[in-house]
Amino acid sequence: MLVEKLRSEVLEANLSLVREGLVVDTFGNASGIARDQGLIVIKPSGVPYAEMTAADMVVTDLEGRIVEGKLRPSSDLATHVTLYREFNSIGGVAHTHSRHATAWAQAGREIPCFGTTHADYFRGPVPVTGWLTEEEIAGDYEAATGDAIVRRLAGGDPMDTPGVLVRGHAPFCWGRTAGAAARMAMLLEEIARLAWLTLSIHGSAEAIPDELRDKHFLRKHGPGATYGQK
Ligand SMILES: [Zn+2]
Secondary structure, eight states: TTHHHHHHHHHHHHHHHHTTOOOSOOOOOEEEETTTTEEEEEEEEEEOGGGOGGGEEEEETTTOEEEEEESSOTTHHHHHHHHHHHTTTTEEEEEEEOOOHHHHHTOOOOOOSHHHHHHHOOOOOOEEEEEEHHHHHSSSSSHHHHHHHHHHHHTTOTTHHHHHTTTTTTEEEEEESSHHHHHHHHHHHHHHHHHHHHHHTTTTTOOOOOHHHHHHHHSSSTOOOOSSSO
C-alpha cells in the first residue's frame, strides 16, 4: 500500500476530531499530503468512524484523482486539494462543523483577537470568507470553497492564519501535518468559544494591542520562537 505511515496519521487525525467532540454526525474530515510523492490521503465518505481503518483512507493525486482506494473520498476533497495547491507550506487540512466556530461562520463575523490564547495561534483575527456566487454554488462548489478561502487570505502567510471560517458554512484549518491541522480545529473551537463569552460579558470588548499579539504569536512560531523545549 502507498504512503502507509501517512494513512495512519490521517486516520488518527480524523479520530481525534471525534474524540474532541468536534464532529456531529459525519460533518468532519481531515487529510494529509506527502509532497515528495505528490499524494494526498483523505478520509473516505460516509464510513462510520468506529469501523474506519487506515486501509479505508483514499489516496489521490494533486488533481484529486484517486490513485489508491476502493472507497469514495470525502465530498470536500476538492477544497482540500485547492488548499494544498495554493498553500505550499501546509501538510494537513481539517474541516469540522464544531459548534462555536460554526456559529461565527453563520453570523458572518470574523473572530477578533481578544486575548493571548488566540494570539498564540493566529496572528490576527480569524477571517471569514465572502459568499460564494450562484455560479460557484452551481458549479464546482467544493473547489470554489477552497478558492474563497485562498481569496480571503489574499497572499498572506497561511501559517500566520491557520484557519478560515467559510461564510454560512464552517471552519477549515491547516497545519504542518494532518495531526497539527486537527489540533488547530480543536484550538479554533476554543478560541471561538472564548470570544463569544468575551462579547457576552462585554459587548464592545476590543482586540488586544498588536505588540501583545505579536509577542505571543512569535514566541511560538517563526525563527525567533522560544516556547517549549529545544
Ligand atoms: Zn462542511
